[in-house]
Amino acid sequence: MQQAIAILDSGVGGLTVVKEVMRQLPQEKIVYFGDTARTPYGPRPAEEVTRFTHQIVDYLLQFHPKMVVIACNTATAVALEEIRARLPVPVVGVIHPGARAAIKMTRTQKIGVIGTIGTIQSNAYETALRQISPHIEVVSRACPLFVPLVEKGVFHGEQTRQVVEESLSELKETPMDCLILGCTHYPFLTDTIASVMGPQVTLINSAEETAREISTILYHKGMLATSNKLPVHQFFCSGDPWMFKMIAQGWLNEQIKVTPVVWQVPNII
Amino acid sequence: MQQAIAILDSGVGGLTVVKEVMRQLPQEKIVYFGDTARTPYGPRPAEEVTRFTHQIVDYLLQFHPKMVVIACNTATAVALEEIRARLPVPVVGVIHPGARAAIKMTRTQKIGVIGTIGTIQSNAYETALRQISPHIEVVSRACPLFVPLVEKGVFHGEQTRQVVEESLSELKETPMDCLILGCTHYPFLTDTIASVMGPQVTLINSAEETAREISTILYHKGMLATSNKLPVHQFFCSGDPWMFKMIAQGWLNEQIKVTPVVWQVPNII
Numbered sequence: 001m002q003q004a005i006a007i008l009d010s011g012v013g014g015l016t017v018v019k020e021v022m023r024q025l026p027q028e029k030i031v032y033f034g035d036t037a038r039t040p041y042g043p044r045p046a047e048e049v050t051r052f053t054h055q056i057v058d059y060l061l062q063f064h065p066k067m068v069v070i071a072c073n074t075a076t077a078v079a080l081e082e083i084r085a086r087l088p089v090p091v092v093g094v095i096h097p098g099a100r101a102a103i104k105m106t107r108t109q110k111i112g113v114i115g116t117i118g119t120i121q122s123n124a125y126e127t128a129l130r131q132i133s134p135h136i137e138v139v140s141r142a143c144p145l146f147v148p149l150v151e152k153g154v155f156h157g158e159q160t161r162q163v164v165e166e167s168l169s170e171l172k173e174t175p176m177d178c179l180i181l182g183c184t185h186y187p188f189l190t191d192t193i194a195s196v197m198g199p200q201v202t203l204i205n206s207a208e209e210t211a212r213e214i215s216t217i218l219y220h221k222g223m224l225a226t227s228n229k230l231p232v233h234q235f236f237c238s239g240d241p242w243m244f245k246m247i248a249q250g251w252l253n254e255q256i257k258v259t260p261v262v263w264q265v266p267n268i269i
Numbered sequence: 270m271q272q273a274i275a276i277l278d279s280g281v282g283g284l285t286v287v288k289e290v291m292r293q294l295p296q297e298k299i300v301y302f303g304d305t306a307r308t309p310y311g312p313r314p315a316e317e318v319t320r321f322t323h324q325i326v327d328y329l330l331q332f333h334p335k336m337v338v339i340a341c342n343t344a345t346a347v348a349l350e351e352i353r354a355r356l357p358v359p360v361v362g363v364i365h366p367g368a369r370a371a372i373k374m375t376r377t378q379k380i381g382v383i384g385t386i387g388t389i390q391s392n393a394y395e396t397a398l399r400q401i402s403p404h405i406e407v408v409s410r411a412c413p414l415f416v417p418l419v420e421k422g423v424f425h426g427e428q429t430r431q432v433v434e435e436s437l438s439e440l441k442e443t444p445m446d447c448l449i450l451g452c453t454h455y456p457f458l459t460d461t462i463a464s465v466m467g468p469q470v471t472l473i474n475s476a477e478e479t480a481r482e483i484s485t486i487l488y489h490k491g492m493l494a495t496s497n498k499l500p501v502h503q504f505f506c507s508g509d510p511w512m513f514k515m516i517a518q519g520w521l522n523e524q525i526k527v528t529p530v531v532w533q534v535p536n537i538i
Binding site for chain 2: 025090097101104212215217
């Protein structure tokens, strides 16, 4: 099936999912939308994030995608079920894949989760984990300073280290054997987070796990791409296309073309 | 959904999938069938393995399972598509989950596969891997002595070490960064295989990966168990129930009840 997979995020975070889909499913074409004009979604009210998510999905439907991936944990937490109910194609979020990977990985049944304020307040990870395995202990922590760092392209250095250390100081003292990076922006900060948490804590990259599940679902629905031609991906963003392009090209390690999209005035907040 | 997951294998190998389903999906009820009277399937003709698989599936359908898991790589390689086509419930094999996990794991695009003669001759792993990622290099090797060792309960010791070393001697010299244990019996020998292959090769346990995908599919179909009561599993085998019970209780680390099933004479080979 040669139709594209549509992937959306509040900004550049979903590029961590894009990179993994490119690696694990090299024949699949991707259409990406990053809502960089309105990032971050984390501190916004659920109703607003839901409305923005519907709007981006509507934009992406013009490409007749075979699957829609909500590559933003905040949007998944509040809007996944609504979007799934209204689309005729499979809709994949980023919360359950990370939860299932953590359940596979943990031996102590003690799992940590970090995410945006919206994701952590929604309790979506705890709900997903407990739905499958009721005796799992979950400890969560919102890290609202991480997304702005990533959207500015500040992945390393003293400031990043300091923000990560302060944000994780309590979690570091809590027993756990894996920590879910419950925001698609966080894999940009993997090195620093791993070095702060130490080697006894396995980091679960929800981007990597989501790509794996995209593969599972496309296979089970008989929807895998069958062409051997390398696909040409398309990228759209609502904010500064130059900044988006710099971050995307650095992360994906290839040249891309970015098309800016200007939202109608009533929707800009 | 409180119906059971039906899991079948040529013998005790599928218990590696059972153990992982019990760990990753503790609320799910399992009905297991091990065809220990006719193990191993590996050296048998494809037509025969297919016929046996249909027969076991027919037996298991009396329990109205919500999903059927062919927890035998040989049977998956030859019979998955036929079984999937004839059942109204999801049918999961053990080859694609291992293939997808290897694609997620590899950084060198060089993947090893070990399995029974039937699995390796079918080229099922190579087909699954290349369908998703055409540039992956695959090197395979049949290890026909492993299943008889496991069915006899000989998981460790000098004889096991010697058989594993001889079987893997060529593969050990081939560059790869992960090795798929392409037979559900092989996780019983994990320690020895890992020590022979060395720390630079990650072993992919298809049992663990299959349980993860069972979780994914049940979730996406809205079929996860919702009861908090601990399920009571059922075990059937066609051969010596005492031997089956010894191996199963040792592996699963809990007491189980095993019901022997006697095949009609015309089907015994």
